[in-house]
């Protein structure tokens with residue numbers, strides 16, 4: 248598990264975007280950036296695109312803000 252986001256970067260290699268933390272490859276740079284949430288625990292609300300500091304907060308956010316319990 249990575250504690251610092253400073254170690255996370257997108258590496259472009261052989262036509263693919265690679266996560267510097269786990270080596271996972273993506274065809275789109277944005278997909279790779281979004282994948283970083285896996286390492287940082289951060290997530291984004293699929294409805295209002297608000298950034299949440301942890302995945303567990305999303306459940307509460309969905310219920311309180313969008314009235315949509317997951």
Ligand SMILES: [Zn+2]
Pocket residue numbers: 266267268269270271282283285286
């Ligand atoms: Zn990764």
Ligand SMILES: [Zn+2]
Pocket residue numbers: 292293294295296297308312313
């Ligand atoms: Zn939201």
